[in-house]
Amino acid sequence: MLLYFIGDMPTEIMTTKGDASVDNRALNLWRIDNFDTNATLVNFFKYSFIAINRANAVIKKMPGTDIDSKLKDQYLGEAYFLRAYNYFCLSRNFGLVPMHYGVVETLSQTGTPLANNMDEIYDLMIDDCKKAEELLPVYAAPIMGRIDRVGAQALLAKIYLYAASAKANNVPLYKEMAKDVNSLYQDAMTYAGRALGLDPDYPQNTYGFESDLLKIYDVENFAGKENIFLMSMDRTGEAEGQYSKISKMFLPYIEGATIWIKQGDKDEYIKSHDGWGEYRTEMNFYNEFDGNDLRKKDLIVDKVYNEDGTVKAEWKPDGGDFEYPFCRKYIDPKFDGDKTSTRPFLIRFTDIAMVYAEAAGPTTKAYELINFIRHRAGLGDLTPGLPIDEFREKVYEERKFEMAFEGDRMYDIRRWGRIGEIKEVKDAGLNESQYSFYPLPQTEINLNPSLRE
Structure with missing residues (x-):
């Protein structure tokens, strides 16, 4: 869920509830004095580097393994891709970050300095992607x-x-x-x-x-041709992280818990739970859509139903039964409590x-x-x-x-x-040096002496 807190919450398309956590409100309102200790940013940074270190381990050790050559190429290609992907995520958010070209196995290896410039990061990402292209097949x-x-x-x-x-x-x-x-x-x-x-x-x-x-956005269409890179989630998982709660974040609380959502202009409905109302549609963005745009009419919901097709609850501009029209890209009709198979779309054909x-x-x-x-x-x-x-x-x-x-x-x-054009950035009176990138987490600066120089 870090993806949405960092990638959408600080923008003009999304807001959050009034009683959201301090960290989530800070991202939404651009309260930058919170950013260097913000748990979402800290975790995003940490887990990206964990992924990079694991990719580096595969890159280092895979060539010496005695496994089928096709599998070896596949695993190496995936490792190069994932290292590039995670550096792409880091550089887009934090700017210059430490460059780990090898496995970090001891405490003495954690003091890696920042990249000299953005070219250094891009050289690695480009080289890794080209290696992945050479090593990987195209699946059927x-x-x-x-x-x-x-x-x-x-x-x-x-x-x-x-x-x-x-x-x-x-x-x-x-x-x-x-x-x-x-x-x-x-x-x-x-x-x-x-x-x-x-x-x-x-x-x-x-x-x-x-x-x-x-x-x-059909959760059962995980092998759909749009899905170049789709995160793996399954409602049958036993531990959080194996299953997904994304839908709970987008859907509002609706008394009665179980709702049905209309399938476009068809007389068909799919079942869903209600939610926690964390990821809320920003109304100015909602009103920007062309009135004929199906991405508004079919993918942003202002009315939910009972199983028999009668209206259960609806949102209205001047009030209603729930507080905001919600995104329905993440709905799992086979949900099990708060466990779903809803998945982030990491790279889509469109x-x-x-x-x-x-x-x-x-x-x-x-x-x-x-x-x-x-x-x-x-x-x-x-x-x-x-x-x-x-x-x-x-x-x-x-x-x-x-x-x-x-x-x-x-x-x-x-x-x-154009970050300076976001209303909350203007309201906070931020300048370019303050909003261009998120600051490096203070915990990382404390751990890495090279970042304190």
Whole structure:
């Protein structure tokens, strides 16, 4: 759940309840004096480096093992991918972080200094993704919790686009990068094209667009073709972390606990529990949607039902039975108490289609991809013939509605240099040096003498 607290809660699309924890309220309201001890940020930093250390252990020890060569390549490829993925998560949130190229096995190895610059972090991530691309196959169907060659290509496309747009928008640390902006955009387009199956030298037909929005978010469709990288969660798990409580965070409290949610414009309903009301739709964002947008009409719920289809409770702008219209991307009709199989979408095919479009600019293929996404949402074509800057702006806006509540919005705002436009940031009177990145956790500074220099 750290994904949403850090990736959506501080943005204009999400808010939280009034009696949320001090740390959660601080993220929502940009109370930066809390950030260096904020438990969510501390845990995000800690667990990312735990993952990196485990990946480093596989990278170090796997070549010497006596196992099947295909499995060896798979495990090595996954380790390179995961190291890159976690450094991508860290650098987007904290900026410069310690660079661990090998396994930390003793206390004396924990004093690693920060990267010299953002180029150093990106060099490692790019190299790791390219190694993963070489080592991994393309699977016949998506496998929950695992990635393949397409996943490596998709992550690399996101890495290149992030650097390109952040440098183009003069984001601190990125504007000093030695890498050329146009080359970064070109590389983002190249690797996104590979992931999408547009490059004949890298064919794939495993992943693609779902034509139905609701099918993307069907919890039983975990092998769906949108799912390039889907976190593994299962309601049958015995320990928290094996099963998911994501839906409880998005759904409001509704007296009676069991509710039914309508399936778009069909006379069909799926069962759900109610929730804790932690992740709440920001009303200004809700009102920004086009009235015909199915991403609002079908994926944000303002009315719930009884099993027989009669209305049980509803939200209204001037009051109602629950406090906010809620995101229904995470619903598990087979929930077991608070245990569900709802899963974070870590890399989705549509995300990479928009990466391609933003990187490429207003080409025929880029328009084709964006227009498919808009048509699926019940909208018309994007204005044809836009200049490149206006086209990229439109893709940026499209991402806001398409990727809402998937833990990604913060990073689009950050790479476009627009954190200063968030209302709570303005209200807090923060400057660029205060909001560009989260501070390193104080506990890590205390443990690592190199960070105190």
